Amino acid sequence: MQAKGQIGNLDLVKKINMEHIINTILKYRPISRAKIASITGLNKMTVSSCVDLLLQKGIVVELGTTGTSRGRPPTLVDINELAGICVGVDIEINQFTLLITDLLGKKLESMIFPVNNKNPAYFVNTISGILADLKKTHSHRQLGIVGVGIVIQGYYNIRTDAVDYSANLQEWIDFPLLSELTKQIPDIPIYINPAPYAGALGEVHFGRSKSVDHLVYVTSSWGLSVGVYNNGELFTGTTGTAGRLGHSTIHMNGKKCSCGSRGCWEMYASIKALYDLLESTPQQLSFTEIVDSLHAGDSKVTSAVHELGHYQGIGLANVINAYNPRVICIGGLLALLGPKLINSIWNTLNEMIPERFLRNVEIYCSDLGELGVAHGGVSMVIGQLSNTIIHYSLLE
Ligand SMILES: [Zn+2]
Structure with missing residues (x-):
């Protein structure tokens, strides 16, 4: 029984070492075996036998040498993408x-x-x-x-x-x-x-905020919700419904919402709210037409986006107070409204929150487009x- 336990532990140690080595290659690629050993603190034999296994399995490739050191230059290892x-x-x-x-x-x-x-x-x-x-x-x-x-x-x-x-x-x-x-x-x-x-995950890995630690992603199709990314992990709550902030109240006696409550944020700051402000529907006016009119300086659309941004700002003040994010990324269709939406958001935030709580916050529209999610x-x-x-x- 004891021998079995030892084998189990050896397997576990091997897996933990491999995880360190693979994560180091992914983070610092391309990288030499010696550098992997110095970053992970593992001995060179352990690193070499793991890298050899990964080479044999075709998961990593050797790329030639760094050419920077005297004597025999080290061979660089990279992931075979x-x-x-x-x-x-x-x-x-x-x-x-x-x-x-x-x-x-x-x-x-x-x-x-x-x-x-x-x-x-x-x-x-x-x-x-x-x-x-x-x-x-x-x-x-x-x-x-x-x-x-x-x-x-x-x-x-x-x-x-x-x-x-x-x-x-x-x-x-x-x-x-x-x-x-x-x-x-x-x-x-x-x-x-x-x-x-x-x-939120897409933005942290592929968007403008690569490697940021604290990010809130706001998205709206018809409703409105947020994803909170904190120190490498999503904030999910107990069952995975954290972020339903579209239903946080911003008007005690406001518009009736589909959730049964009144004055929810999404009634004022979602794509649906924008259509309400324009007194139109997606059947009458496509979202592309709205964006084109905004860029062309149409006064009705500009004024509606300004009001939408004001209400976005009210909700985002709650987000900033609750989560202290480094970045707020506006995604989905809202992102197509661009700088005009962002300017209105900032106007409202500057009125609602002391400057010291805003100075480290960056707010932008996602560049990832329709493939963002x-x-x-x-x-x-x-x-x-x-x-x-x-x-x-x-x-x-
Ligand atoms: Zn609601």
Whole structure:
């Protein structure tokens, strides 16, 4: 029994060492074995045997030498980014978008699939078929599909592993999405997050705020919600519904909201609110037309965006007081309103919050465009990459 325990511990130590080494290569790539040893504090033998295993498995490659040191220059090691693919899936009401990247998140291709069926089982069957095809297409890669990050409209209960709530896809509520997908595609790791959480992850990994520690992502389609990223992790709350700030009250006796309350932030600062201000609907006026009119200086649209920005500012004052973020990133359709929205937000914040609490805050619109949330799906996969590589490398 004792011998068994020792083997278990050795395996654990080996995995922990491998994780350090892989994370160091990912962070400092390309890098020499000696440098990996000095950063991780592991001895050179341990580093070399791990790197040799990764080389043998095709996960890393040797790139030649640094040419900077005297004597025999060290060989640099890098991740073989083509050893596998990451997939991000953004599920919307009428379509879902797939983003396929290499292991380092570089886009290989994206695809949009129109959907006219709101049944979640239909989605499971369709996406399983697409992933099976992708798996065949990429079977020459050592790791194949390393994971799929799925972004849902609504919230996912991290305790019950079922969709908790979706305002626009009521059919999905209580659907055990992860277990149903796992039944169809048991050998591909799957991760699920709501759109505002994925937006925050996408921004931290791919956007202007790479490596920032504290970020709040604000997104609005018809409603409004936020994703909070803090020191490397998403703030999920107990069940995974943290960030429903669109339903925080900003007017005690304000407009009636679909949640049953009154005066919710999203009634004044969402895309729906913008359409209300313009006394129009998406059927009468597309969002692209609104953005074009704004850039052309149309006075009605400019005034509506200014008012929307004022109400955004009121809600964001609450966000700043609650979370003390370094960055607030405006994502989704709101991001297309650009600097005019941001200026109005700042006007309101400067009136509401003392300067000392604002001086370290940066607010901007995301540059990631319509693939922003799908990038978040890829981020979920890349966040687990070292574990996936270890699992594969230790297979006989
Ligand atoms: Zn509400």
